[in-house]
Amino acid sequence: MTLQDALHRLLLDNLTTATILLDAELRLQYMNPAAEMLLAVSGQRSHGQFISELFTESPEALNALKQAVEQAHPFTKREAQLTSLAGQSMTVDYAVTPIINRGTTLLLLEVLPRDRLLRITKEEAQLTNQETTRLLVRGLAHEIKNPLGGLRGAAQLLERELPDESLKDYTNVIIEEADRLRNLVDRMLGSNKLPSLSMTNVHEVLERVCNLIEAESQGSITLVRDYDPSIPDVLIDREQMIQAVLNIMRNAMQAMTSLAEHRMGRITLRSRTVRQFTIGYVRHRLVAKLDIIDNGPGIPAELLDTIFYPMVSGRPDGTGLGLSIAQQIITQHQGMIECESQPGQTAFTIYLPLEQGATSHESK
Incomplete structure (x- = not known):
């Protein structure tokens, strides 16, 4: 040579x-x-x-x-x-x-x-849509809660002036429905409480949720654990993260109620670490990757891009708030959530930084 x-x-x-x-x-x-x-x-x-x-x-x-x-x-x-x-x-x-x-x-x-670039572009669009939706919900909530307060107050005043006790049933309906709408709006807005962060083992969070799902499903769902025990503790709000994971797993459990009797519903929880992973504009040396995978019917293609929006649900009796709240909690933890779905397999993936600060900013 x-x-x-x-x-x-x-x-x-x-x-x-x-x-x-x-x-x-x-x-x-x-x-x-x-x-x-x-x-x-x-x-x-x-x-x-x-x-x-x-x-x-x-x-x-x-x-x-x-x-x-x-x-x-x-x-x-x-x-x-x-x-x-x-x-x-x-x-x-x-x-x-x-x-x-x-x-x-x-x-x-x-x-x-191109995977990293495409994912960053998709994530930027997701974060932009999330912020736009949050502003829209806040404005809508303000416009709803003000007249609700007036309606509730007027119903209470009217109740005092009614000559017949039996007529109070009608004012009670007004008051109860006004309270129900106010609670719904509060849930759409989410909690204003800042996360109470502490070093937590993510598997404790997953196991806590598994116990709740096992109790609710009464054995109708098989839970498969595939954990990486070497994952270090994560700086998170334990209770909020339990709520986020529970919302995702509860959605999966409810989706699998439509499975045929001969087919057992199954949810797989997998934990791994990923190195040099970018969330938003920040590249992290190490992140925890939590997969929640179910064998349900899948999310309809027309809903896949909007499932994290408030009030979007694939079930007739669903409120469409569970995934929106989960996304908000994970975003507050500087993390990210993604979803891929096809018939027979739906996977929600949560990424959480394993270091407190950013290591570098992704160049554009």
Whole structure:
């Protein structure tokens, strides 16, 4: 290897962009450390392997690579879905550049992961919608509570002037309904109390909720625990976090009441840690990831983007406040909640920082 070749190799090895070199038969000739990290494979051990042995994509993409070799025509593909050998799915952009070397065509692939950027964009939209909704609810609550107070006061004054005790049943209806609406508005607004933070084991929170769900379901729901015992304590308000997780699990339990009798409802609770994870504009060195997964019928596609809005519910008797309150609590803890759903599997994922302060701000 010449000095110039060694310099070129050094430059490729230090690129942060995942770079892969394939021969004309689409077999691996080289991948830099960034590509090894992205695909979770060793470039040295994988040398000579066919591209589909490194990751899988659509047959159309494989044909496009073959055409790039035959026609020496570069192309770029946006938001492609790749699956690594470990089964991890990822969204990437990649550029393919044919290189002619001594009559042989090589393919240079530059792969840019998009998952983090797409997630940050989605999260920003979620936070913006959450703040807009909160302002709307506050304004609406103000407009509702003022006339409710007047109605309740007028009903109380009228009750004192009624000549017949039996007529008080009607004023009692007015007073009780005014109180019910006021309580509903208060629940929509959520608690104004600041979290009382203390170092807490997240598994204590999950176990407390499991005990409540087991009592409510009376054995009709199977609870599966998949905990990582190495997760350190988290700085949270224990009671508020119990309420957030309980709201999510109670929704799952109620959704599974429609399952056929021969199919047992199941909720899986999984805890893991994730390194270098971005929440909002802040990158955290370490976060706790809590998954709550049920095998219910799933959330209707038309509701999936709005399930955290107040008064949005997939059940006729639902208030639509449980998930909204859960999101508000988790946001107060500088965390984030996500949801993915399809028939037979709905997963709510909670991310909570495991350090008190931010480590860095994500550049835009």
